[in-house]
Amino acid sequence: xxPTTEAxxxxxxxxxxxxxxEEFYGAMEAKDIDAVCGMCTEDTRVQFANHEPVTGRxxxxxxxxxxxxxxxxxxxxxxxxxxxxxxxxxxADVTYSRLDGSSVVIKSGTVIRRQDxxxxxxxxxxxxxxxxxxxxxxxxx
Numbered sequence: 001x002x003p004t005t006e007a008x009x010x011x012x013x014x015x016x017x018x019x020x021x022e023e024f025y026g027a028m029e030a031k032d033i034d035a036v037c038g039m040c041t042e043d044t045r046v047q048f049a050n051h052e053p054v055t056g057r058x059x060x061x062x063x064x065x066x067x068x069x070x071x072x073x074x075x076x077x078x079x080x081x082x083x084x085x086x087x088x089x090x091x092a093d094v095t096y097s098r099l100d101g102s103s104v105v106i107k108s109g110t111v112i113r114r115q116d117x118x119x120x121x122x123x124x125x126x127x128x129x130x131x132x133x134x135x136x137x138x139x140x141x
Contacts, residue, residue: 029076040057074097086114089112090110093108109124111123
C-alpha cells in the first residue's frame with residue numbers, strides 16, 4: 001500500500017520529507033548502524049513502547065545492534081505518514097523475518113522529532129510479543 005502523507009499546520013504545502021524517512025528506514029532494514037547513527041543527533045533519544053528511553057548515539061547503537069541480533073531482517077511498509085514541521089508520525093506494517101526463517105507482520109507507530117535534519121527524539125509504539133512468541137504466536141507471512 002502506498003503511504004499517504006498529510007501535512008498540517010505550518011508545514012502544509014511544504015515538500016514532504018518522506019524520502020528522508022525512507023532513507024532512514026532503509027538503513028535500519030539494511031542493519032547499517034553507522035548510517036542510522038549518522039542520521040541522529042549526538043544526544044538523540046529513543047524509546048521503545050513502555051521500555052526506558054535510551055539517550056545518545058552510543059546507547060542507540062547498542063540497543064539497535066542487540067535487537068538486530070534477534071532477527072534476520074525487517075521491512076517497514078508505511079501506511080500513513082503525518083508531518084508537521086520537524087515532527088512526523090509514521091504508521092507501518094513491519095514484516096520481521098525471524099532467525100528460524102519464519103516471519104510475522106506487526107503494526108507499529110513511530111513519532112519522530114528532528115532537529116537540524118537529524119533525529120533528536122524517536123518514540124516507537126509496537127508490541128513485539130508476537131515476534132518472540134514463535135511462528136504460531138503471530139500472523140505468519
